[in-house]
Amino acid sequence: MNNVRKFLLSLLVITLAVSAGVGSYLYTDSRNSSEEMNELSVVAHSNAENDSATVAKASTGTVTKTSSGTANNVSAETATNNNVAGNGTTGAATTTQSGKLPVDIQALQKANPDIVAWVTVPGTVIDYPICQHPTDDSYYLKHGPEGMKSSHGCPFIEVCDSKTFQDYNTVVYGHNMNDGSMFAGLHKFENKKFLDEHREITVTTADHVMTYKIFAAVMYSDKYIPYYFDDTKKADRTAFIKSLSTDIVKKRSIVLSDEKVTDANKVITLSTCDKKLRDKRFIVVGVLKQIDGADV
Template sequence: MIAGAALFAALLLFSGVMLCREIKDSQQSAQAFETLAKLVVDKPKLDIQLDGEASRPEDKPSADEPAPEITAAEKYAAIHEKNNDFVGWLRIEDTNINYPVMQSTDNPNFYLKHNFDKEYSNYGVPYVQENCELGVSDNTIIYGHHMDDGSMFADLCKYESEDFYREHKTIQFDTMDGFGKYEVVAVFKTVAYSNEGFPYFLFVKADKPEDFDDFIAKCKELALYDTGVTAEYGDKLITLSTCEYSRDNGRMVIVAKKTESAPEVGGDA
């Protein structure tokens, strides 16, 4: 009786410690991403140095001149300087998905359990599959955790609702090479690491147009609803993937194609 009570108390204490640790990790993760978001530059700097001297008022554009446009490299330069594994920024309106995206080609899945500063973290950072080459691969696969607090890629599961999709048809994914808007092609669930699942993560580059067509056809076959949008060979895709808990090893997958290279109006990180 006493031994059982002691065991129960020990388990209760352990659970409390783990819960406190999880809450602390969640808070630290959220704060870290907020700090990174503040490093994003929305306007180009005008007070540049000219031959070692401060710029003069006449060197700046007048009120009648259009403001110079910022490049993606300028917008995210400070973040890239902190960690050159940074490859882009992903954002979906009305979700918690507003994060830097990393890639570690020599250490696959490193950011699954490491934060932006390369320290251990259960939250990790969204990251690109190691064999994807941004701007070159036909399909860029991006992974993120489905956290219980709704952070990271948990909100991808909102796309299970067609009504949510109808209000959120586009995804913003910027890289250091340029801004990108992507239109959702298909939303589906599958199982990872199983003969019953669709190995969407194996499709990175099509050897021939038929490979691309087959991938899109399978995505459409599994789709939870018809978006009315398709893609053809030559289009650039992103595939967002996270865990989905309706079955063992479940995955929620969003496939979208690039439609624009210009930034969204008012599209802040």
């Protein structure tokens, strides 16, 4: 009997130790991922704000100095044509119609050249860089946006999709994390009221700011979208839009009828997993409405 008690006690100690170790790892991993994202967010947005301030000054004809100390009167036209950046270089970013510069992707690429864009979904915590590994589509499932190993990974697109987001359907993947980070927030769109009040997705690349209007949030089939549907074929583009109403779990899916999306539009698909339906994907789909503030 004493041996049994000793065994059970030892088993309990081992179990507690393992649980503590796993808990510590998960906490540390979550904290590191959050810190990494916060650091990149500061780089992305602070540089963009500085660039915006530079353009604002240039538009009023503010006198600036060259490295030699010579005064130059920078006109609004010059600032626009040269895409004046906060560091004094040209071509750093493109302005929107409002005069604001996008997220500074070029600054982020100094941390990791795989960063191709930034995605923001108002009403959720989704405000993250998007990566694209040049050869390994699974890399950012287990690595953060600076290439460090992380169970949180980083939102990413695959090599079959263009970095410009000008394919018919660009699919962005992200984990459904227990701590609510990454693309866990997509599940908020299962609520019709939330969806009605939050219809926007913004993607910033090195050259443009693209605004999408969400028209579908569905528990989708396990089809591998980028390879199941050929974006170059009109029939496949039409088939994808149709599948949003047919290849789904209907009680957990919403397709709004106020946007008539056709094969002539461009769309973005944000995709994550579901905790219960492991063989399904939850996707939020938006149609491109504006580029740099101009309607498309």
